[in-house]
Amino acid sequence: MTVLSSLRSAGGLLRALRQRVDQLTAMLExxxxxxxxxxxxxxxxxxxxxxxxxxLITGTELTMREADLGPEAKDRLGANLxxxxxxxxxxxDMLFLxxxxxxxxxxxxxxxxxxxxxxxxxxxxDAAIEEAGLSLRVxxxxxxxxxxxxxxxxxxxxxxxxxxxxxAGSVLRVGIxxxxxxxxxxxxxxxxxxxxxxxxxxxxxxFYRADGGQDAQPPAAATGASGGDDHLGLGLSIVDAxxxxxxxxxxxxxxxxxTRIGLTLSGGASGRxxxxxxxxxxxxxLSPAAPASTTLPP
Numbered sequence: 001m002t003v004l005s006s007l008r009s010a011g012g013l014l015r016a017l018r019q020r021v022d023q024l025t026a027m028l029e030x031x032x033x034x035x036x037x038x039x040x041x042x043x044x045x046x047x048x049x050x051x052x053x054x055x056l057i058t059g060t061e062l063t064m065r066e067a068d069l070g071p072e073a074k075d076r077l078g079a080n081l082x083x084x085x086x087x088x089x090x091x092x093d094m095l096f097l098x099x100x101x102x103x104x105x106x107x108x109x110x111x112x113x114x115x116x117x118x119x120x121x122x123x124x125x126d127a128a129i130e131e132a133g134l135s136l137r138v139x140x141x142x143x144x145x146x147x148x149x150x151x152x153x154x155x156x157x158x159x160x161x162x163x164x165x166x167x168a169g170s171v172l173r174v175g176i177x178x179x180x181x182x183x184x185x186x187x188x189x190x191x192x193x194x195x196x197x198x199x200x201x202x203x204x205x206x207f208y209r210a211d212g213g214q215d216a217q218p219p220a221a222a223t224g225a226s227g228g229d230d231h232l233g234l235g236l237s238i239v240d241a242x243x244x245x246x247x248x249x250x251x252x253x254x255x256x257x258x259t260r261i262g263l264t265l266s267g268g269a270s271g272r273x274x275x276x277x278x279x280x281x282x283x284x285x286l287s288p289a290a291p292a293s294t295t296l297p298p
Contacts, residue, residue: 046095053088060084093234097206100241106147114176114186115141117148121155122174125163133168142178144267146246151265154242155186157235158261162190165259175262183248187262195254203261204240204250239263 060081064074111117118138122129129136136159155174162172170191177185195203239261240250247266253259 046091046098049091050088050095053084053091057081057084057088090234093238097234097237097241100245104245106150106242106245108145109148110143111146111148111151112143113141114143114146114151114184117152118155118174118176118186121152121159124156125159128160128163129172132163132166134163134166134170134172136172136174138174138176140176140178142176142184142267144178144182144184144265146265146267147242150242150245151186154239154263155188157239158188161235161261162188162259165192166190167192173258175260178267182267184265184267185251185262186265187251187260189258189260191258194256195252195259197254200252200254203252204236206234206237236261 060077063069064077064081069077115138122136122138159172159174166172167190173189175185175187175189179185236250240263243250243263243265246263248264250261250263252261
């Protein structure tokens, strides 16, 4: 009788557990559908805004070319044009993020030297680096199959952020680390104010802004880059999306020595598919970079 009672009790427990699992599965499915609807809505809104913005920009540019337009009117139109282009950049970034989290994957092509690709991006930021009184060093090397255009965009965001918030006279470091598993880590490090540990997991959230630390408008390496996502809290969201489109993830670390933010990439053409699921970014202690390096003087 005792054994029978135990069996009945165990059966009831199993049914309760199965019911709980079914409830959790249903909840996760609802969340997935809700996220998909939000991404689809964002993509539709961004797509619909592109045409009127382009029309307004073109019309403003044509009006500014009129010979009888006074200087004050030109100044006002110029300010309007700047804001319109800024909005156009935001819309473009939102459309990119919606597509990325909707399942788009990176277009793979052979990149024989990531260090050479980094050097191309650095050339674009040369003036800003020099103006800030900084120098930049590229450490390490790797090759693989990546979307070169997307990777340049991610690196541009990271370098621009590090440049903006690095301590004057310091050295920016761009690290490239390959692994036998096919994973590649690319990061940008700068010396400057520390990002509080509680804020690190949120650095890659869209439009995330904080009151202090390196993810805020003051000392930070978390928002913006050259282009439409400048100071808007989209810079690292784009880095996140590009990492995951390559089957990787973003990471961040900050202490008194330096702040290091980067991404991992699956280097093989058969890397795992990108999904909309986003796990909290994490980082582990990195080994010293490869000895090969290039230093750009201030």
